[in-house]
Amino acid sequence: MAGHRLTSNAGAHAQARSDAYLGELAQLLRGPRRRRTQILTELRGGLDQAIADHTGDHTSHGRTDDQLVESAIAHFGTPRAIADAFAGELATAYARHTIAWYVATGPLVGIWWLLLSQPHPWRTGLVAVLAAIPIMPLIVVAIATAVGTFATTGGLIRWLPEASPDRALTATIAIAALTLAGDVTVITLYTQSTAPARPLAILAIAASGIRIACSLVVLRHATLMHRDSTPRRAQITR
Amino acid sequence: MTVGKAGPAEEVSKVLPMRPELLKGHLDALLLAVLEAGPQHGYAVIEALRAGSDGALGLPTGTVYPALHRLERAGLIASDWETVGGRRRRAYHLTASGRTALGEQRAIWDQFSTAVTAVLGGRAWPATG
Numbered sequence: 487m488a489g490h491r492l493t494s495n496a497g498a499h500a501q502a503r504s505d506a507y508l509g510e511l512a513q514l515l516r517g518p519r520r521r522r523t524q525i526l527t528e529l530r531g532g533l534d535q536a537i538a539d540h541t542g543d544h545t546s547h548g549r550t551d552d553q554l555v556e557s558a559i560a561h562f563g564t565p566r567a568i569a570d571a572f573a574g575e576l577a578t579a580y581a582r583h584t585i586a587w588y589v590a591t592g593p594l595v596g597i598w599w600l601l602l603s604q605p606h607p608w609r610t611g612l613v614a615v616l617a618a619i620p621i622m623p624l625i626v627v628a629i630a631t632a633v634g635t636f637a638t639t640g641g642l643i644r645w646l647p648e649a650s651p652d653r654a655l656t657a658t659i660a661i662a663a664l665t666l667a668g669d670v671t672v673i674t675l676y677t678q679s680t681a682p683a684r685p686l687a688i689l690a691i692a693a694s695g696i697r698i699a700c701s702l703v704v705l706r707h708a709t710l711m712h713r714d715s716t717p718r719r720a721q722i723t724r
Numbered sequence: 725m726t727v728g729k730a731g732p733a734e735e736v737s738k739v740l741p742m743r744p745e746l747l748k749g750h751l752d753a754l755l756l757a758v759l760e761a762g763p764q765h766g767y768a769v770i771e772a773l774r775a776g777s778d779g780a781l782g783l784p785t786g787t788v789y790p791a792l793h794r795l796e797r798a799g800l801i802a803s804d805w806e807t808v809g810g811r812r813r814r815a816y817h818l819t820a821s822g823r824t825a826l827g828e829q830r831a832i833w834d835q836f837s838t839a840v841t842a843v844l845g846g847r848a849w850p851a852t853g
Contacts, residue, residue: 524814525789531813532767532785539771563785571786575793641799644825 500537500555507533507559514569516711517576518583525572536562573715574651578639580711581654584704585632588661595697596625598690599672620675621668628664631657655712659705666701669694747781751791752800753829754781756822759801763817766792792816800825 508526515522540558541551549557562568603618619625635657638649649657673694676687747754758764758772766789773781773788795801800822803814818826 527812528766528814529785529789531765531808531811532770532789534811535765535767567784567786568789571790572793575790575797578797640797641821643798644800644821 499552500541503555503559504530504533504537507562507565511565511568514565515572515576516714517572517580521576521579525576529568533559533562577651577711577715578649578654580708581635581651581658582639584658584708585635585661587700588628588665589632591697592625592665595669595690595693598686598693602676602684602686602690621671624664624668624671628661628668631661631664635661651715652712655708655715658708659712662701662704662708666698666705669698669701747783750833751783751787752795753826753833755788755791755795756800756818756826756829759816759818759822760826763804763815765813765815769816795822 508530511529512522512526515525537555537558540561541554563571600619635649635654638646639654673691676691754773755769758769758776764772766785769792770783770785770788773783792801792803796803796816799819801816802819803816806813806815
């Protein structure tokens with residue numbers, strides 16, 4: 487704090503106002519929890535520094551410490567403005583985080599269905615295995631969408647056109663919907679088939695069932711983020 | 725965006741009003757340039773921009789912090805968390821890619837500003853054959 491120390495009362499006031507400000511902001515941020523926590527921690531440091539600079543400004547004669555604290559907070563920007571400004575980055579972070587989850591868990595679900603549909607894939611060959619998976623077109627489209635979204639929202643944006651947060655969220659919704667459709671399809675086909683019941687099917691259906699539940703949650707979150715963020719970003723850029 | 729935000733009264737007379745759209749496309753280069761000297765946290769970047777532009781570039785928190793996050797996502801800067809006075813702070817620094825990008829942005833700006841100055845200043849263009 488440059489050349490001026492807040493009185494203990496003013497210090498307590500500053501702390502309380504800072505906590506209230508960040509509490510309000512925390513309510514407005516939408517996105518991955520870890521990213522939101524990092525943003526709030528980072529902004530707390532900035533806000534503390536802003537308050538220290540304002541209260542240490544010797545050109546602000548005649549104003550009380552409390553008034554200087556309020557001025558620093560007002561100068562920092564309203565919680566709504568900060569939340570709106572971060573909405574795009576948080577939406578992109580959510581999209582990347584969710585798509586990475588689908589990519590990582592895809593094989594964990596797919597392996598059971600693969601074993602169920604082709605007990606001896608090494609004997610029948612790759613082409614036969616691929617032919618035995620009716621949802622292959624869905625998988626291909628989902629993987630292509632995931633790769634495209636990752637490429638246009640990460641380090642490659644130095645060379646590739648950057649995907650907007652809205653587009654990243656749309657891709658996330660598409661991947662969740664394709665995965666949901668794929669899981670429902672394989673479960674339906676298996677339960678309606680005349681194939682004998684096998685213990686492996688319990689694992690496959692359970693894995694797909696869990697992913698269906700997760701996909702429904704993702705669809706809800708991503709759709710809400712998409713709906714909430716679009717009008718606000720339009721206002722910012724207007 | 726409050727570009728050209730006035731500070732003390734005497735600054736108002738010498739800092740001309742600047743439309744926020746003018747910064748479009750140059751914010752990344754400005755942030756990279758500020759970080760060229762060494763690691764800085766978000767608020768220090770805002771202050772460095774203001775001080776370095778003699779008050780002309782008074783960018784709000786909501787512009788600078790998300791832009792820093794985007795630059796980190798692009799791999800042009802990286803960040804480390806440090807503890808100062810019991811508080812955790814995130815300090816940003818340039819990556820090797822960021823230094824390269826800054827050099828490219830400087831070259832583009834030099835070319836652009838020379839061209840615009842030539843037109844606005846009424847100087848003659850070099851003959852094009």
